[in-house]
Amino acid sequence: MMNPAVPAPSAPAAALQLWRSADAIQKAAIVIGLSLVLLAVLAPIVAPFDPNSQSLIARLRPPLGFERAKAGHLLGTDELGRDVFSRSLFGLRLTLMLAGLGATLGLLIGGTLGLLAGIVGGRTEASIMAAVDTQIAVPFTLVALFLLAILGSSIEVIVLVLGLAGWEQYARIVRGEVRRLMKLPFIEAARAAGAAPLRIAHRHLLPNIVSPLVVQFTLALSNIVLLESTLSFLGLGVQPPTATLGSMVGIGRDYMPTAPWIVAAPAMMILLVTFAVQILGDWLRDGADVRLRAR
Structure with a gap:
């Protein structure tokens, strides 16, 4: 006699179980990540000043606690008297938004192409x-610099460029997993039952490749944060006076000997x-890998 099916835990219960299974470093990362996202979302409320408001009288003031510090400016001011803390919050907000949109676009492009290659095969695959191999062979930073120099540095173009960074990794992962899964008995049974390729992909393939895609998405997200920071550092990202973490580091590098706090705050946020x-x-x-949960 078969045992009755065990109901799946609710979302809060699953989250609590994952939290309890996390070690100290993972819990610290969770707290840091949620705190940064919360700060980014609440930047218009938390920031004490307008990030683009200038005051040449208050330029290059150090953080609170140092000589010549100006009241209200927790992390000091930059070369134009703008509040570093406020600009860091809004820079974090824009950097996370660009990285999130870019990583999601890369997932959609690479995942779709990988799924198509794995299911259709033949010349399509x-x-x-071949496009994947070409992308891997060419350093993408050079491609990004070329595209931004040709198309400009608008938000839409930057998101497109960031979305093209790393799509080939999704395509390779999805294609490999699909080819492996297509040989398993439950897929063969679904095909024998007359299931359409789209239904097989939706019901049987995608749920079984969530775990590697989650890992690749997080890797791509951190890499895209660094890529966006690099492009902004070089002056090809979002243009002033709008702040991103990379542009703040790029502008502040000229003041490192005399005002290192301009670079310290955004650089620390990038690191975190x-x-x-x-x-x-x-x-x-x-948490997503059923094989690990079963141990």
Whole structure:
């Protein structure tokens, strides 16, 4: 006699179970990641000043606690007297938005092409994998610089460029997983029952490739944060006076000897974002992988 099916835990219960299974570093990364996202979302409320408001009288003031610090400016001011803390919050907000949109676009492009290559095969697969090999062979930073120099530095173009970064990794992962799954008995049974390729992809393939895609998404997200910061550092990202973390570091590097706090705050946020995302990726992978949960 078969045992009755065990009901799946609710979302809060599953989240609580994942939290309890996390180690100290993973819990710290979760807290840091959620705190950064909360700060980014609440930037218009939390920021004490307009991020673009200038005051040449208050330029290059150090953080509170140092000599010549100006009241109200927690992390000091930059070369134009703008509040570093406020600009860092809004820079974090825009950097996370661009990275999230870019990573999602890359997932959609690469995942769709990988799924198509794995299911259809033949010349379609060969063409897609040739494009994947070409993308891997060419350093993408050079491609990004070329595209931004030709198309400009609007938000839409930057999101497109960031979305093209790393799509080939999704395509390779999805294509490999699909080809492996297509040989398994339950897929063969679905095909024998007359299930259409779209139904097989939706009902049988996609649920079984969530775990590697989650891991790749987090890796891509942290890499895209660094890529966006690099492009902004070089002056090809979002243009002034709008702040991103990378542009703040790029502008502040000229003042490192006399005003290192201009660079310290955005650089620390970039470090915390990449740390939290990488650790969260491992945590989510462990929670999404049924093979690991079964141990």
